[in-house]
Amino acid sequence: MVRSLTAQAAPLLTVPIDIDRGTASSEAAQELLKPEYAGETLIDRVMRGVNQFVGDLLDQESVGVVGSVAARIVLVAIVVAAAVALTMVARRTTRSGAARREGVFGDGRRTAAEHRDAAERLAAREQWAEAIRERLRAVARDLEDRVIVDSTPGRTAGELAAEAGRALPGFAADLATAARVFDDVTYGEAPGTAASYGILRDLDERLRTARPALASRAAS
Structure with a gap:
């Protein structure tokens, strides 16, 4: 009788459940099918x-x-x-x-000539990244002053290139390249170079005589 009571009072042992990896993966996949996921x-x-x-x-x-x-x-x-x-x-x-x-200009307002002068001074000191930024600002200000593009505060270099490229289709590819150079040295931490600055300076000089109706001829 005592043995029987002892057997009944003995605690139940919990048998661990062993699940292999294949079963676990299958159950996980089924779990992911639930609506909450x-x-x-x-x-x-x-x-x-x-x-x-x-x-x-x-x-x-x-x-x-x-x-x-x-x-x-x-x-x-x-x-x-x-x-x-x-x-x-x-x-x-x-x-x-x-x-x-x-945008392109940042704070403050200067004329296209002032931006060009600043760019040349920076280039003379081989501060190419800063010179590139100033030269594109000269391009943007000149295009605005000649009403080839609208004067839009906060406009990015890419937006400037797209708008100016529509007005001057012969320069569209060069404008897009100039915008990429500007973005690379300004936001992509790419080093400026004399060659990159030369691209901006050459484009600026050619754009100064460009007119929307004669864009293709000026580009060539």
């Missing part, structure tokens, strides 16, 4: 995938001691890479926002 953003999916990957790496029972050390090294590398990627995205976003805010 339908509106998930790409970033959320990537982060969930990274979390799943990291969780698998840190599974002590599957990787062992040596594997655990390697997993931690991989985890550190992932974290560092993610931090670098986020920093680059933040810097690009900041530069893009600055480009939209400042």
